[in-house]
Amino acid sequence: MKDDLYEGLIARFCGPATTSAVDIPRTPDSLPLPKTLDQTVSVIGDFFDRCTLCPGMTELLQERRVFLSGPPGTGKTRLLGLVGRKWLSEGHVVQIVNTSTELTSATLQLVKILQEAQSSDISPNEMVVSLYCNTKRRKDIRDLITNLKATAGEKYVCVLVDDRELCLNREKSQRIQEFFESLLEDLPDINCWASSCSTDNAPEGWRSEVLTIPISCPPAVLREAMKEKRIPGVPPYSEIKFTPPTEGMPELICMFTFANDRQEDAIEDRENTLAVVVSIVLDKKVTVEFQEFLLKKVREIFPDMRNTCYFVPSIYFNKTRYKTETVAGQVVYIPDPPDPGDVQYNQVMQKVLLCLRNIVKTKHERMFVLTNFNYDDYLNNPDHSFIKHGLPVPAGLKKQKGDNEISCVDFLIIHRRYGVVVGVVKTVSDKDDGSEDRKKKIDHLMVTEVSEAILQLTKAVRMIKHLISDQNHPLKVRQTIVLPSAASSTLNRVLHNHPDLAQHDKYILG
Numbered sequence: 001m002k003d004d005l006y007e008g009l010i011a012r013f014c015g016p017a018t019t020s021a022v023d024i025p026r027t028p029d030s031l032p033l034p035k036t037l038d039q040t041v042s043v044i045g046d047f048f049d050r051c052t053l054c055p056g057m058t059e060l061l062q063e064r065r066v067f068l069s070g071p072p073g074t075g076k077t078r079l080l081g082l083v084g085r086k087w088l089s090e091g092h093v094v095q096i097v098n099t100s101t102e103l104t105s106a107t108l109q110l111v112k113i114l115q116e117a118q119s120s121d122i123s124p125n126e127m128v129v130s131l132y133c134n135t136k137r138r139k140d141i142r143d144l145i146t147n148l149k150a151t152a153g154e155k156y157v158c159v160l161v162d163d164r165e166l167c168l169n170r171e172k173s174q175r176i177q178e179f180f181e182s183l184l185e186d187l188p189d190i191n192c193w194a195s196s197c198s199t200d201n202a203p204e205g206w207r208s209e210v211l212t213i214p215i216s217c218p219p220a221v222l223r224e225a226m227k228e229k230r231i232p233g234v235p236p237y238s239e240i241k242f243t244p245p246t247e248g249m250p251e252l253i254c255m256f257t258f259a260n261d262r263q264e265d266a267i268e269d270r271e272n273t274l275a276v277v278v279s280i281v282l283d284k285k286v287t288v289e290f291q292e293f294l295l296k297k298v299r300e301i302f303p304d305m306r307n308t309c310y311f312v313p314s315i316y317f318n319k320t321r322y323k324t325e326t327v328a329g330q331v332v333y334i335p336d337p338p339d340p341g342d343v344q345y346n347q348v349m350q351k352v353l354l355c356l357r358n359i360v361k362t363k364h365e366r367m368f369v370l371t372n373f374n375y376d377d378y379l380n381n382p383d384h385s386f387i388k389h390g391l392p393v394p395a396g397l398k399k400q401k402g403d404n405e406i407s408c409v410d411f412l413i414i415h416r417r418y419g420v421v422v423g424v425v426k427t428v429s430d431k432d433d434g435s436e437d438r439k440k441k442i443d444h445l446m447v448t449e450v451s452e453a454i455l456q457l458t459k460a461v462r463m464i465k466h467l468i469s470d471q472n473h474p475l476k477v478r479q480t481i482v483l484p485s486a487a488s489s490t491l492n493r494v495l496h497n498h499p500d501l502a503q504h505d506k507y508i509l510g
Contacts, residue, residue, distance in 0.1 A: 001416050003306060005471065009414050010305055010368055011294035012379060012391070012467070014312050020377040033313050033372055035301055040314040044218055047245040051078055052215050052333040054242075058325055060209065061086055067202040068195040069210050071234055072225075073217030076195040077106050080160050081113035083193050085328035087158040088117055088127055092191075093151050095129045097144065097161045099179065106162045106195075117329070135175045145186045157187050161194035173201045180206075198233035212238040219244060242335035243320040243346060290386035302368075306416075309360040311369045316353055318346040344427040348484045349410065352425050356411075367415040374408045375463055390470075397466045402455075409460045419476035420468075422460040424453040426483050430490035446486065446494045450501055453481040 012018065020033035034040040053075055060066055061083050068076040084094045094114055098107050107130075114128045129151055133144040148157045180203040183190055194203070202208040212235050214222050219240075226237065302310055319342040322333040349371070359365055375394040382389060413421040426449040432438040457479040464477045483491065495501055 001419060001475075005473075005475070006414070006416055007295060007298070007305065008291065009420070009468065010302065011291065011298040013370060013373075013412070013414065014302070014310075014368060015294040015298045016301075017290075017294060017379045017382045017386070018377055019381040020372055020374065033317070035312055037314045043313075044246060044315070048216050048218055050333060051082070051330055052322070052335065053078060054211075054213055054215060055334055058082070058327060058332060058334075060207070061327065063207050064191050065203070065206045066193045067206045067208045068193070069197065069199040069202065069208070069235070070212050071197060071214075071237055073214045073222070074211035074237075075215050076211060077109055077113075077162060078216065080110055080162050080193055080195055081117075082327050082330060082332070084110070084114045084128075084158075084160055085117045085330055087191065088114065089328040092155050092158045093127050093129060093153070095131055095148055095151055095157070095159050097159055098130070098132050099135050099161060099176070104162070110160060110162045133179070135179045141179055141182050145182065148187065148190075157190045157192075159183070159190060159192040161192070177201055177203070197231070199235055200233045210235060212236065213240060218246065241338075243318050243338045243343060245320060246315050246317055284390065286386055286388050287390040290382065290389040290391065293383070293386065305368070307366060309365055309367050309369070311353070311357075311371070313372065316346075316349055317372050318342075341427070344429075344485075345425075348425055348427050348482075351484045352411070352423075352482055356413075365415070366417075367413050370412040370414075371410070373412055378467060392467050392469050394463065394467070397463055400459075400462075403459060406455050406459045409456055412460075412464075418478060420464055421478045421480060422457060422464065423480045423482055424456045426450070426453055426481065427485060428483060429485040430487055431485075442490065443494050443497065446483075446490070447498055447501065449483075450481060450494075454501075457481070 014035060021031065031043065031046070034043045057075060057079060060079065066079075066083075068079060070076060084096075087094050096107060096110055096114070098104070100107075111128065111130055118128060131144060131147060134140040148159060152158070180192075180194070183192060184203075184205075199210055214237050217225070222237065230236065298305070320338070321336040323336060325332045325334060353369075353371070356369055360367075379389075379391060379393050409422045410425040411423045413423070415421060428442070428445045428449045430442050430446075432442055461477045461479065465475075468475055
């Protein structure tokens, strides 16, 4: 593909005028899909930094004394922040006690959370107090208790103790136990929540919750953390029971190559020999300026786009759903139970993208790979100056019966050598128990999924040809159906028994 055509397509499909939204509920607006690596890193940070909790966690907020334990990233500080916000909203002074020899990052984060709550008018200023207590000295503990009483006034004493030091010896463990016993002895009505990575020495009589499901840690970081040697007393992470916004898969070695040019030419769709030039120019000058604007911007976004590969976005965003609750003015995201179909789809998409990344790594392909894309996203956000541009848009495609029920493709590739490749990924699996009934069911599912994929590809070819119909030269639009969970032998059996599908076998990759 010539440079000007290649860059022109990227400018249209990946430029600032084509914007997609991440399909994950947010407040107040949906989040634009990131295009660059920097934007993606920012979005990941935003997703995992927001207040997400596992189902049932917010019910703990009614408890007066709770000890939270578990490895990092499981929501301990978030829960302490929420109960602190709740106390602030009720008019209490929240006193954060640090018992570690050094000020921990968790304590600093907790102070920041509650200070932000104050600035949002949830409570008056000076209602968040930070204190330090050296638990080695009984006098320090007595002084702390005196300060807690004086600061709380006539209201309940509300204390948060976050990220206590790991008690790796008996002496330290005993000191911490004595510290909490002293608090309860002198302040029997105290509201106190504490947290630590270690499960050891939870205060007697308190509600103890061990949190092991990672909710604030990206999966890629989590996998690296799990390689480290475990610390005694800290429980291991447990399996994630919901789908995170983005999720990695174990690395797979999958070789997947395009056929050579001569083979591709032999199977090329005859429609590609027709050069359809459609002129729907409302204002030629505006259209030219619009294309120049898109090219300028896309060269800034992807500075080496002629010579390398870009995934847009840089990571794949899973299909997942959340419900929301509000606690003391804080929106809390609670993941819904994962839909099995969505889980399967997320997994196979991750496999396909790993295969594509492996191609890039080994063959140094020059291409753009688009995921999380919908036809209506195309040029849906032109600058006000270019609203009257004359480039073809999806709304201009002549409708055919059933078009509205046909989904978009799962990925779209703009390739320097092979043109445009549209792909549909299906989750059908050929795992069976050897029975004839199971084989028949698998065959039926595969026929259904492949038939649906063919409809998606047929519409995709029509759509892509329409969107580039202003070009003076025809462009190949190649098609592929990917079945990552099905063996070639199963696929061959189905195609043999269904000749109507066999004519499309050149598109199918098992």
